[in-house]
Amino acid sequence: MAGDDDSLSSFSVEVGQRLRAVRRLRKLSLDDVERESGGQWSASAIGAYERGFRNLSLPRLRELAEFYDVPMSVLLGESDDDDDSDRPSKVILDLVALSGIPEAEAVHRYARSIILERGDFNGRVLSIRRDDLRAICSLLHSTETQTLQQLRDWDALVETL
Template identity: 35%
Template sequence: MRTISENHAYAHEVGARLRTIRTQQGHSLQQVEIRSDGRWKVAALGSYERGDRMISVDKLAAIADFYGVPVHTLLPGGQPEPLRPQAARVVLNLPAMVRVSAAAAGPLRRWVAEIQRARDDYAGRVLSIREGDLRTLATLYTLNRDQLLDLLQEWMVLDPMSSIASASDTARSL
């Protein structure tokens, strides 16, 4: 039988893994509450992430499903698959996009225009791209995330504020 301190340590480890997955996906606690239509409240998620509150197996499985990860990645000793490095920050230089042919950058330009409409921001010279946005754009171009980042670099539309870690960068640094 587990001791209270073992249960507390276990809750902290599960919480740390929950926070890691959420932040890697670029979500704040508030965004998770909104995107889950209130199913996951900020107070409860924060409590789970701090390890202040034990989470049931059912709730853990539901959160894993919401994040799109296998449950074992959230469990201590569950031998999670290594998580690949995520882009720390991807920022588009909007004026530089004009230099890319409309045929090539059409989907990107339409996506940027829609984001500008949604944010009511037409004066910006840069646009930050979230991890979920990268997946969406990669799907539009029928590429994977790293191929899309390579394409954006090739087009020279990434702002100097970008700090990108692709799988190929990681392999070269090892």
């Protein structure tokens, strides 16, 4: 049974990381969430969810997804694409290309936040993780396939096998 507790804890941490990424994409502080939700979500509760210290029920997770205006599948870490054939094995963003595209400003800002968090300041490219790609999908309100195509269209995607 301890293994089940560990996997639940790990899942809570993963959901919490996605919650934090989406909140930051929305440029909201914990206090902003409490204020904008009219107190439905307290700053301390959101912080505990983000750190994986508290578990969210599915109904509450759905409410939070609606508040953040993201599909619940993004918070759960589920792929919203059935076909993985178009997905590169590694996703690398061209930061120089992103910086020159006004429509990509939000994606570029998110990439800069990843750079600050990781302390990775090479400046030209950034390898992103699966959860980062999902967060960008939610920012662009698109599926992974659509997001990857948009990045290609912006010439901001470097793919490696």
